[in-house]
């Protein structure tokens with residue numbers, strides 16, 4: 001069995017940074033650059049594949065990282081392993097991107113909670129798997145299917161109501177959630193739906209993201225699994241095909257700063273197997289984002305200035321709330337590790353006696369990545385690395401202040417490729433037209 005690696009180490013990052021500098025991959029204008037260790041990413045993907053039955057469709061959450069190059073690499077890795085690597089798309093835009101990147105429609109899971117009639121028509125015509133969000137949407141799809149021939153398959157999102165995790169903003173299986181149909185108050189309607197529509201053959205849940213324990217995720221799966229088994233007995237008795245698609249969503253947390261231990265995908269898969277032993281009779285779908293991408297990425301910013309005030313040093317950086325919106329708005333819950341390197345990429349050691357505030361470039365006071373950070377002595381011209389930035393960063397980019405998006409590099413063993421070029425000023429201008 002493969003082993004799950006946790007985070008990239010400082011020596012690994014130092015090696016890549018030095019090498020990027022030596023090879024001229026960080027140019028004068030690259031005030032910030034994002035990096036993806038593609039070998040690490042592929043390793044994560046292979047580990048995921050090894051944890052679940054071979055028939056599982058792994059729909060990687062596009063929202064976590066929509067970079068085309070990474071989507072293509074994921075698809076290629078799946079092909080090499082003869083495994084189903086697909087995507088989970090949260091909008092018709094993401095569906096379109098996946099189709100465009102060459103994903104077969106049967107490997108695309110369309111999940112938006114606000115699908116318009118037109119978007120549903122497009123999805124049905126494309127033949128992607130559709131997770132219906134609510135009972136009104138179910139009626140809408142039923143009407144469409146009377147006139148639109150489609151090869152799509154369908155699930156419905158059910159909220160198992162197993163509670164919230166430590167981060168409210170990323171918890172979606174509490175008593176109330178804007179997503180899905182709550183099982184507690186709507187079990188009768190859900191049962192009726194499954195006994196009315198033979199084509200409704202899937203169940204979907206997503207308990208939450210960072211901050212939800214493995215135990216809570218498994219509990220959510222258990223609630224729907226029991227319901228599916230009961231419904232299948234009823235469906236068999238009326239000659240309906242069984243529910244045979246079970247989408248467990250994403251949500252396995254990762255370690256950002258060493259304080260929260262990394263969750264093991266192997267342990268998670270084993271716990272699911274124990275709670276839901278017959279799950280392998282279903283076609284399982286997974287929708288991981290954060291666990292796949294986060295630890296493969298890191299971001300470097302040049303330190304432009306260091307301000308020295310009584311009791312606090314402020315490192316002025318080229319990324320802030322534009323790339324790290326969650327960190328800046330909710331710093332308690334989103335804390336990264338940081339490391340500092342000199343102009344040639346050598347790791348700086350030791351601790352300054354004065355703690356650092358890491359300030360972004362945007363024009364509002366809340367554009368602060370972190371406060372009270374103990375670092376080596378930081379000087380203008382140094383490089384500050386923010387660790388574990390591979391998910392929910394660039395995909396949440398803010399255009400506020402019209403700053404240029406950074407160059408994004410992928411690498412494997414010191415060989416670099418440009419995944420996305422730094423935005424030019426013309427492109428920034430064009431955005432507002």
Ligand SMILES: Cc1ncc(COP(=O)(O)O)c(C=O)c1O
Nearest residue numbers: 061206209250251287288289290
């Ligand atoms: C429906 C759904 N699936 C999958 C994901 C991916 O979750 P994670 O990145 O935590 O694995 C999300 C995250 O918001 C989601 O809403």
